[in-house]
Amino acid sequence: MATTETLSSHSAKRPPSLDFNPITFIEQKKQGVAHTAVAIHDFVQGVMAGTVADYQLSAWLMAVCLKGLTEDETFYLTEAFVQSGEILNLEGIEGTFVDKHSTGGVGDKTTLVVVPLLASMGLKIAKLSGRGLGFTGGTIDKLEAIPGFKVAQSTQAMREQLQQVGAVLSSQTGDLAPADAPFYALRDVTATMDNLSLIAASVVSKKIASGADVIIIDIKVGRGAFMKTLTEAKALASLCRTIGAKFGKRLETIISSMDQPLGTAIGHSVEILEVVETLKGKGSTDLEHLSLALSCVACVSAGLFPTAETAWVALKEKLNNGEAFLQFEAIVRAQGGDVEALDPETNALPQPARMATIMAPTSGYIHQIDSLKVAKAVKLLGGGRAQKTDVLDLSVGVQLQHKVGDFVEEGEVLAKVFTGKHHFNEAIETLKSAFQYATFPLDEQPPLILESSLPLFLHLNN
Numbered sequence: 001m002a003t004t005e006t007l008s009s010h011s012a013k014r015p016p017s018l019d020f021n022p023i024t025f026i027e028q029k030k031q032g033v034a035h036t037a038v039a040i041h042d043f044v045q046g047v048m049a050g051t052v053a054d055y056q057l058s059a060w061l062m063a064v065c066l067k068g069l070t071e072d073e074t075f076y077l078t079e080a081f082v083q084s085g086e087i088l089n090l091e092g093i094e095g096t097f098v099d100k101h102s103t104g105g106v107g108d109k110t111t112l113v114v115v116p117l118l119a120s121m122g123l124k125i126a127k128l129s130g131r132g133l134g135f136t137g138g139t140i141d142k143l144e145a146i147p148g149f150k151v152a153q154s155t156q157a158m159r160e161q162l163q164q165v166g167a168v169l170s171s172q173t174g175d176l177a178p179a180d181a182p183f184y185a186l187r188d189v190t191a192t193m194d195n196l197s198l199i200a201a202s203v204v205s206k207k208i209a210s211g212a213d214v215i216i217i218d219i220k221v222g223r224g225a226f227m228k229t230l231t232e233a234k235a236l237a238s239l240c241r242t243i244g245a246k247f248g249k250r251l252e253t254i255i256s257s258m259d260q261p262l263g264t265a266i267g268h269s270v271e272i273l274e275v276v277e278t279l280k281g282k283g284s285t286d287l288e289h290l291s292l293a294l295s296c297v298a299c300v301s302a303g304l305f306p307t308a309e310t311a312w313v314a315l316k317e318k319l320n321n322g323e324a325f326l327q328f329e330a331i332v333r334a335q336g337g338d339v340e341a342l343d344p345e346t347n348a349l350p351q352p353a354r355m356a357t358i359m360a361p362t363s364g365y366i367h368q369i370d371s372l373k374v375a376k377a378v379k380l381l382g383g384g385r386a387q388k389t390d391v392l393d394l395s396v397g398v399q400l401q402h403k404v405g406d407f408v409e410e411g412e413v414l415a416k417v418f419t420g421k422h423h424f425n426e427a428i429e430t431l432k433s434a435f436q437y438a439t440f441p442l443d444e445q446p447p448l449i450l451e452s453s454l455p456l457f458l459h460l461n462n
Contacts, residue, residue: 017042022052022060029063037076044080044179054186061183061192069197074239075246077197081205082247084179088126088155088211093162095124096302099212100294101203103236106224106371107261111139112169112275113283113291116327118298119167120318126158126168128176128206130184132384132392140171145268145349145394149337165334167327176209189387194226200239208247214301215244215251216294221450222259224371230255230450241453252297255451256290260369260404263287266378267397269349270418276342279325281316286403286448292316297454308454350395352418356428360408364437369404373434380427382420393420398431405442 020042028035035043043060046052069077090097100114115127129139140151153161153170161168172181180202187193187202207215217240220226221233237253244251263284265274277283278291296311305311318324329339341348378384382393399416402408414435417428 020046022046022056026056026060026063029060029067032067034070035073035076037072037079040073040076041080041083044077044084047182048084048179054182057182058186058190058192061187061190061195061198064198065192065195068195071239071242074197074200075243077201078205078208078243078247081177081180081183081201082208085173085177085209086155086175087209088158088176090124090126090159090162090211093124093159095122095166096214096304097124097126097210097212098214098216098298098302099125099127099207099210100216100218100298101207102218103199103203103220103226105220105258105262106375107263107266107271107287108218108220108258109139109142109263109265109271109275110218110287110291110294112142112272112328113278113287113324114294114298115167115169116279116331117291117295117315117318117324119165119331120323120327121295121299121304121315122166123298123302123304124162124166126162126170126210126212128170128172128210130172132188139169141392141394142268142271143169143337145272146332147338147341147348149332150335153335161331161334165327165330167331169331169335172206177205180205188385196232196236196239199226199236200243204240204243204247204251207244207251208249212249214298215249216298216301217251217253218290218294219253219255220258221255222257222371224261224375225258234451237451237453250301251453252301253451253453254290254294254297254449256293256449257446258371259446261371261374261400262290264400264403265397266374266400267383267418268392268394269351270397270399272342272349273344273347275328276325276344279319279328280322281320284403288319290448292319293449293452297452300454350393352395352397353420354418356417356419356424357413358415358417358428358431358435360410360412360414360435360437361432362437363408363410364439365441366402366404366406366408366435367438367442368434368436369400370434370436373430374398377417377427377431377434380423380430381417382422393422396420396422405445407441408437 132138151171155175158168227233233255241251265271299311381396383396
């Protein structure tokens with residue numbers, strides 16, 4: 001492997017080189033030429049300074065998707081993102097700092113379960129999250145369904161909340177890896193979301209900037225994920241671990257299935273309500289299982305427990321006794337959110353205009369719930385973006401009443417649909433087509449967790 005070229009941390013403070021030409025830079029990647037570290041840093045700085053236009057960034061992103069980035073180029077891009085801002089200063093705050101990321105899925109709200117769950121174990125976590133990307137839901141969008149919740153936190157506010165509460169859920173700040181933001185936003189609307197190097201640079205840069213000691217990445221694979229095959233997912237896992245190692249960080253990865261939605265809720269307000277139930281030990285089995293798995297790997301990696309079994313038991317107890325939910329309430333309260341809105345009885349979250357139901361057209365066993373089709377249905381309802389400036393309807397969504405493997409009678413309710421004003425009929429038809437049935441049961445339930453970089457965890461799988 002070639003020796004990795006690194007730049008001084010002062011390089012982020014300088015403007016792009018006077019001889020840097022973004023057109024030449026784009027042309028080089030179009031021809032498959034590998035960029036130097038200096039050229040990539042100049043390009044990122046040009047994007048930040050406005051001397052590289054959106055359309056030039058879009059052209060380069062597409063060239064990357066067509067020609068790819070080397071491992072070293074991916075590191076240079078990650079490094080440039082990190083050096084565009086600050087590393088969160090955690091000096092003076094006691095504790096072990098962990099961070100968790102998901103590559104994005106349908107109904108994936110594990111961050112909102114894992115963060116308070118780990119904090120209830122005494123770990124510290126400053127979680128930087130993004131908005132919806134393509135067909136996947138965004139943690140920050142979901143949090144904005146809670147009235148008053150302030151997703152944008154300064155680094156100073158994050159430090160204070162870490163000391164007082166132990167955890168913070170923030171959007172990308174202007175201080176931490178800010179250069180990733182324009183890249184991230186344009187990837188969402190230029191069909192460049194699924195490139196391994198762009199994903200790795202975005203994910204790892206935010207984790208490095210957060211200053212974490214332990215980093216866990218959940219890589220989704222399947223119909224409702226950017227990674228469609230296990231081979232792709234394994235390649236991304238390996239790349240993330242390699243880039244992390246170049247920064248002197250150890251990353252652990254879990255690869256989990258996204259062939260059907262995670263949990264039962266897909267949307268924003270509906271997912272917040274499912275998070276509340278899960279944090280009280282009453283959530284859907286798959287969402288709870290994956291949240292526990294990610295938390296288990298984090299706790300073992302942080303040295304809290306010697307084995308996965310002991311970590312699992314302790315974490316499960318935090319859900320069952322309500323401590324994890326109380327920690328979530330503390331985070332919401334600290335960030336200005338209305339804790340009363342989390343009560344399912346009052347439900348002061350954004351409310352849909354109407355509700356419809358999807359009925360089973362036949363009796364049989366559910367063999368498939370296509371995650372991508374479910375996500376497209378929610379997007380048609382107004383729950384996803386077609387352009388980066390689109391305003392989401394946080395009230396719309398889908399509540400599944402059955403999962404893969406269940407037997408249903410003809411006419412039985414498959415899903416509740418919470419709707420607004422957008423594309424109602426098209427969304428309903430898209431959702432109906434997501435279900436496939438058979439007269440015979442599945443031989444076995446499809447596995448949720450496909451691979452873990454922490455071998456001692458695997459025997460607890462599924």
